[in-house]
Amino acid sequence: MNPSNTLKMTIYTALFAALIAAGAFIAIPVGPVPIVLQNMFVLMAALVLGPRWGLAAILLYLFMGACGFPVFSGGSGGLGWLFGPTGGYLLGYIPAVAVTATLAKSLGHRPLTDALAMAVGSLLVYGAGVPWLKFATGMPWDKALALGLLPFIIGDLIKIAAGTWAAGMMRRIMDKTGA
């Protein structure tokens, strides 16, 4: 990658980290885990930026949150929140971005394959988040699933559809500008 492209990708990475942070404020609270647009932007970062820069965007976002900036869902922030009951969802973003980006890239960035990659990414987020929620709060599996997974399924399907479309649009704009 030439230096100009590296600079451009650095800027896009920061932009996506900021979008993920902004998405955390657009939240619909249901029980202890609110429905947020944050995970849509996380998976969009994977689709638009690819594995390397997508991971950089999520690590930047988590770093800012760990430092205490109010960027986690509902305006929380700090190391304590990163390792609190919803910390599994946040740390689950790391494998989710890596897998979504790699899968979407290898399948050739078509709307359907992008949506499939996002669905796999969402499953990874819940795969890390729900067990973490169960062990952090000591609640039984059925309650952890009822509070940490089931209320979000329909919302996630809408987010996958919207995210696939928005990621495609952003890629087209970026292609025009030569990123």
Added chain:
Amino acid sequence: MDNGNAFAHHAGSSLLHELDVRCKLICISLMSLSLLKATIPALSGISLLLFMLMIHSGIHPWEVVKNLKYFLVLLVLIFISRTMTTGGEAMVTFMEITITKEGIFAGTMVVWRFFLVMISGILFTVTTRPSHVKVAVQWFLAPIPFIPEKRAGVMVSLFLRFLPLMVQKSRQVAMAQKSRCGHLEKNPVKRVKHLALPLLKNMVQSADGLALGMTCRGYTEDRTELALEPSGREIPVMIFSVFMSALILI
């Protein structure tokens, strides 16, 4: 606050403006950690301290409230959700929804903590130049191997620049939509689409403009860095922060 933006830096000469950014970063991290364990007296103390710092830094509390109106709505929703989902002694029961005493307490505590995290974040961004944050991040990351600390520093400073820009652009797009009677649109999906699409386009164009500007000015990662100058008040501030955090956490 110029442009009514609570997330942008504002020049000043208060204690927070002059404090070394590395010290501020450590203090904000310690505070966010302490907030998790903070009880009502500790939260009251932190609230009073942040309010005094806000006044001292020239930030008007009313301006902050105005800027955070959407965030405050979110906090109200979080409070309502907590009061209804936390089990305990029932206070009011209406259409199979029970509001409990424990729920009201849990909701108040969560909302109070979230609000204080937000205020501390605003105090940091308002009193700190993004270029100083960049240098501080580089300083913290330099000892860690395999991390390009200079690039990470640039990303952090850009992240802090993009947040207020996003708020500003979303307001512009919302006003443009309103001037075209977009607020009369009843379909929520269309309303979100008409707001999100131009906003995302705007943000990508801003990012491109920034990249072009930086390239034209011959930006490289190996340039002379800004020197951070401690004000001399860092040690007492750090001792106070560590002591207060230890008191709350233990």
